[in-house]
Amino acid sequence: MAQSHTAEHAHHELGFWRKYVFSTDHKIIGIQYLITAMAMAVVGGTLSMLMRYQLGWPSMISPTLGKIMPDAFAGGVMKPEFYISLVTMHGTIMVFFLFTAVLTGGFGNFLIPLQIGARDMAFPFLNALSYWVFLLSCIVIFSALFVTTGAPLGGWTSYAPLSAVPAAGPGQGTGVTLWVVAIALFSASGLMGGLNYITTILTMRTRGLSMMRLPLTQWSLLITAVLGLLAFPVLLAAAILLSFDRMGGTSFFVPAGIIMNQMPIDHSGGHPLLWQHLFWFFGHPEVYIVVLPAMGMASDILSTFCRKPIFSYRMMVYSMVSIAVLSFIVWGHHMFVSGMNPFLGSVFTLTTLLIAVPSAVKTFNWLGTLWGARIRFTAAGLFAIGFVSMFVSGGLSGIYLGTSAADIQLQDTYFVVAHFHLVMAVAPLFASFAGLYFWFPKMFGRFMNEGLGKLHFWLSFIGAYCVFFPMHIIGIGGQMRRIYDPTQYVFLQTQQPVNIFITISAFVLGAAQLIFILNFFVSIFAGKRCLEKNPWHANGLEWETPNPAGHGNFGEELPVVHRWPFDYSVPGEKQDFLPQTVPATVSAKH
Amino acid sequence: MAEGNGPGRITLSGLLMAALLLILIVVSLYFFIAQPYWFPTLASEHGARIDSLFTAVLVVTGIAFVLVQGALGFFVARYGSNGTERASYWHDNPKVEAMLLIMTAVILTVLVFMGQRVWASIYFADLPQDATIIEITGEQFFWNFHYPGADGQFGRTDPKLITGTNNIGIDRTDQAAKDDIVSVGVMHVPIGKPVRVRLRSKDVIHSFFLPNFRMKQDAVPGMGIEVWFTPTRAGQYEIACAELCGLGHYRMKAALTVDESEAKYNEWLKMAAEQQ
Numbered sequence: 001m002a003q004s005h006t007a008e009h010a011h012h013e014l015g016f017w018r019k020y021v022f023s024t025d026h027k028i029i030g031i032q033y034l035i036t037a038m039a040m041a042v043v044g045g046t047l048s049m050l051m052r053y054q055l056g057w058p059s060m061i062s063p064t065l066g067k068i069m070p071d072a073f074a075g076g077v078m079k080p081e082f083y084i085s086l087v088t089m090h091g092t093i094m095v096f097f098l099f100t101a102v103l104t105g106g107f108g109n110f111l112i113p114l115q116i117g118a119r120d121m122a123f124p125f126l127n128a129l130s131y132w133v134f135l136l137s138c139i140v141i142f143s144a145l146f147v148t149t150g151a152p153l154g155g156w157t158s159y160a161p162l163s164a165v166p167a168a169g170p171g172q173g174t175g176v177t178l179w180v181v182a183i184a185l186f187s188a189s190g191l192m193g194g195l196n197y198i199t200t201i202l203t204m205r206t207r208g209l210s211m212m213r214l215p216l217t218q219w220s221l222l223i224t225a226v227l228g229l230l231a232f233p234v235l236l237a238a239a240i241l242l243s244f245d246r247m248g249g250t251s252f253f254v255p256a257g258i259i260m261n262q263m264p265i266d267h268s269g270g271h272p273l274l275w276q277h278l279f280w281f282f283g284h285p286e287v288y289i290v291v292l293p294a295m296g297m298a299s300d301i302l303s304t305f306c307r308k309p310i311f312s313y314r315m316m317v318y319s320m321v322s323i324a325v326l327s328f329i330v331w332g333h334h335m336f337v338s339g340m341n342p343f344l345g346s347v348f349t350l351t352t353l354l355i356a357v358p359s360a361v362k363t364f365n366w367l368g369t370l371w372g373a374r375i376r377f378t379a380a381g382l383f384a385i386g387f388v389s390m391f392v393s394g395g396l397s398g399i400y401l402g403t404s405a406a407d408i409q410l411q412d413t414y415f416v417v418a419h420f421h422l423v424m425a426v427a428p429l430f431a432s433f434a435g436l437y438f439w440f441p442k443m444f445g446r447f448m449n450e451g452l453g454k455l456h457f458w459l460s461f462i463g464a465y466c467v468f469f470p471m472h473i474i475g476i477g478g479q480m481r482r483i484y485d486p487t488q489y490v491f492l493q494t495q496q497p498v499n500i501f502i503t504i505s506a507f508v509l510g511a512a513q514l515i516f517i518l519n520f521f522v523s524i525f526a527g528k529r530c531l532e533k534n535p536w537h538a539n540g541l542e543w544e545t546p547n548p549a550g551h552g553n554f555g556e557e558l559p560v561v562h563r564w565p566f567d568y569s570v571p572g573e574k575q576d577f578l579p580q581t582v583p584a585t586v587s588a589k590h
Numbered sequence: 591m592a593e594g595n596g597p598g599r600i601t602l603s604g605l606l607m608a609a610l611l612l613i614l615i616v617v618s619l620y621f622f623i624a625q626p627y628w629f630p631t632l633a634s635e636h637g638a639r640i641d642s643l644f645t646a647v648l649v650v651t652g653i654a655f656v657l658v659q660g661a662l663g664f665f666v667a668r669y670g671s672n673g674t675e676r677a678s679y680w681h682d683n684p685k686v687e688a689m690l691l692i693m694t695a696v697i698l699t700v701l702v703f704m705g706q707r708v709w710a711s712i713y714f715a716d717l718p719q720d721a722t723i724i725e726i727t728g729e730q731f732f733w734n735f736h737y738p739g740a741d742g743q744f745g746r747t748d749p750k751l752i753t754g755t756n757n758i759g760i761d762r763t764d765q766a767a768k769d770d771i772v773s774v775g776v777m778h779v780p781i782g783k784p785v786r787v788r789l790r791s792k793d794v795i796h797s798f799f800l801p802n803f804r805m806k807q808d809a810v811p812g813m814g815i816e817v818w819f820t821p822t823r824a825g826q827y828e829i830a831c832a833e834l835c836g837l838g839h840y841r842m843k844a845a846l847t848v849d850e851s852e853a854k855y856n857e858w859l860k861m862a863a864e865q866q
């Protein structure tokens with residue numbers, strides 16, 4: 001007893017730097033991840049605004065932009081190489097440094113110990129190290145934007161030989177080197193985090209918290225960590241091989257006989273498709289590394305604000321496990337027209353449509369949760385509902401792309417851009433917003449402004465559909481991805497009004513996110529104080545702690561769990577929620 | 591499924607969400623049925639099979655889209671609350687779940703088979719013997735079209751011979767190369783006769799995209815990839831590059847003319863041969 005008091009006392013004496021900066025507390029690390037990723041999102045989002053500006057009005061001369069960014073806008077017109085570097089950096093930043101970082105690094109770190117009734121992660125120092133390596137990778141990728149020879153131009157997929165041979169373009173020198181280093185650092189950081197998440201969830205659950213009593217968020221974070229542990233080493237290896245090709249004179253991805261600017265390139269024996277196989281072997285599980293935690297969080301939040309148990313918890317868990325397993329055998333659907341043996345195209349079509357089955361199961365279960373609910377339309381609840389709508393819209397277009405024969409026409413068009421933005425950008429973003437509005441009191445002891453939160457939701461919901469739905473249409477019309485100026489092609493000129501509509505919508509959608517950023521940062525200091533311990537009347541263990549939770553999370557004794565976290569509106573009970581710590585004295589089972 | 595305590599409260603947020611989902615459904619139905627913007631005009635034989643496959647997937651996913659988004663809208667409009675009411679308590683229904691799961695699996699299996707029939711007809715069929723054969727080489731940032739000429743034999747090419755004017759390094763001393771035609775950015779084919787294209791790349795990956803012909807194939811350095819199509823509609827078309835290949839990717843285009851007769855095509859070949 002005396003010892004624990006001394007420990008408490010010692011913690012209080014931590015100075016500002018140890019407490020908020022070089023902290024090993026999982027909650028601080030989680031918040032550090034969230035805020036760093038938010039900063040990266042501002043960068044990535046700004047890049048996309050510039051892209052949309054160019055696509056909306058490709059030949060417009062803007063003296064203002066010419067003055068602000070003379071290197072990028074020579075004479076007021078955006079340079080093609082600048083546009084391609086926007087594409088590359090936007091994709092890279094959003095996929096890795098926003099989504100992966102927010103969902104696993106941010107929510108994973110913040111929520112795992114709190115929701116499983118532990119005092120911290122299994123390896124707090126490794127956890128802190130994972131954040132600092134992540135921050136380093138952010139700085140490296142950010143610096144790639146300012147290389148004098150140009151930012152990388154290879155796309156976020158960095159296909160070789162474009163990425164492997166520095167002579168292939170202006171940004172393919174130092175720019176790509178920084179890209180490769182950042183990706184390698186990011187993979188290493190992800191591995192440290194993943195090890196921690198798995199160990200913590202498997203070994204540190206509090207008494208009574210069996211696996212089948214875990215919130216779906218925890219299941220999703222566990223499965224995601226396993227995916228990361230199996231997928232990131234492949235990316236790391238590929239990135240190292242790529243840097244050998246670039247700097248060590250090896251030829252893993254570059255075949256013999258390449259000629260650039262009439263100059264033969266001294267490589268032989270590599271194969272460009274090897275990079276694609278390695279990249280997508282990582283890349284497809286990566287999609288689910290982003291989508292699964294979003295599904296988990298949206299499920300828990302949806303259930304809370306529906307005041308109704310999640311429909312078919314077991315199927316929710318099984319479908320996430322099957323999605324995770326299948327995600328390792330579908331990568332070839334990114335390569336139907338790559339020159340890969342067409343027989344493999346048949347195999348990957350089969351596995352890809354197979355993965356649609358568990359995804360459909362999850363959708364039915366969300367609808368089942370809403371059926372007969374009593375929905376409280378908070379900002380968090382609205383974003384969770386919005387997640388379902390976006391996931392369905394984005395998921396269905398995957399069936400076209402997964403059907404190899406239909407993909408011949410659609411591959412590398414805006415149809416693909418529409419699909420993956422809805423399903424793995426907008427949907428996870430909505431789930432993350434739901435999570436932020438929901439757990440904000442837990443993080444800072446205050447609420448975010450609900451009115452502004454709802455305004456943010458409505459503008460984002462309408463904005464996201466106005467931006468990404470029409471992209472299906474121009475993709476069917478044939479507009480290619482990563483094209484600096486679609487009006488170069490006669491067959492694309494008629495649909496230019498759609499591009500202008502998308503651009504204007506994108507500006508509105510982008511502006512709506514400023515409302516969120518303002519709300520977030522002002523609320524940390526001036527938001528309405530959260531006086532209740534459990535403001536949303538939720539069942540999870542995280543609500544057994546004060547807001548914000550102190551070091552060590554729980555009081556002297558860890559909570560004991562008696563039930564699953566979905567006992568809402570149990571008939572015959574006094575209140576419409578039964579936290580996991582309430583002993584099971586009544587009829588409700590689990 | 592038990593309905594529990596019946597309908598909830600009508601809320602402004604619920605109605606607004608339902609209205610937006612309804613607008614989403616109506617607008618998407620308009621764009622996918624009235625088709626104010628749609629695929630580029632079809633000009634190849636196999637393209638018709640791809641288009642009808644697309645339509646089949648469109649019908650299936652369209653129905654699913656309307657049902658799911660519609661149900662979502664209906665539930666949010668119907669099951670709102672003022673913050674005190676209780677929902678109905680049920681969380682499983684193995685029979686319905688199994689039914690939905692099997693139904694989804696069956697529908698997707700049917701789509702797999704429909705899709706694979708089209709895929710097989712394009713890739714697993716024997717290459718046509720009586721075809722126009724063209725070797726196409728992509729490079730940053732244009733397309734080279736190599737025709738064998740009157741003898742039907744492609745001449746020798748050698749990377750060492752590549753210069754600013756000899757893009758593909760054709761060896762003009764080779765007997766078979768004497769009548770070969772190399773055309774930059776301009777491709778002609780006769781109507782109604784299969785065209786076999788052999789794709790190569792000199793530098794990075796490009797993708798040979800013929801939007802009107804429902805045809806796309808990456809050109810990968812170090813690989814020779816052969817695909818074929820049969821043009822069915824005479825006219826002028828655009829060829830695009832669909833794989834990011836560097837800063838000039840957006841302007842890596844070429845012109846394809848489907849000549850309305852074999853005679854017209856031969857006329858062009860003759861003219862092109864004179865320019866070599």
